[in-house]
Amino acid sequence: MVAMRSSNVICKDNLKPGEFELFPIQLNFYLQLELIKHVDISVYMKLLQLYNREEGYAFPTIARLMVDLKIGGKATIDNSLDRLEKSGLIEKAKGYRGNNIYYVYKPLDKYELNKLLPEKVVKYKEFEEKILKNANLDKVRYQQHLQDQQVN
Secondary structure, eight states: OOOOOOSOOTTTOHHHHSSSSOOTTTHHHHHHHHSSSSHHHHHHHHHHHHTTTTBBBBOOOHHHHHHHTOOHHHHHHHHHHHHHTTTTTTTEEEEOOOOOEEEOOOOOOOHHHHHHOOHHHHHHHHHHHHHHHHHHHHHHHHHHHHHHHOOO
């Protein structure tokens, strides 16, 4: 891997129009509830970026999505689009030339998702509890290790 230097410019509040797309933070809740995968966020954001306001939809080819996102498998894109559609984040339709067009929708907020999917919320809370418990145990073990080092 090539070692790169950053711009050393803090990104927050330093991007000009055209250099960014707003990221709907609600997508994180979709991840937490396992409605979508991380790759789906890239696909969603690319569709959002390519959204044509005049037409009212995005219309990239699968090949264009593969190239732009450097995803080597058509099935990965197809599966991602399916998950995005099943979760209500996009709607796929056929254009007048037979090509796919994509309507990109604003995600539901956390409250709405939690109300719709209480069983997934329980599963996420269990996951969160397990991770935080393990992190706390790691911290305690590390503190004990430091104390043991001071004694020796």
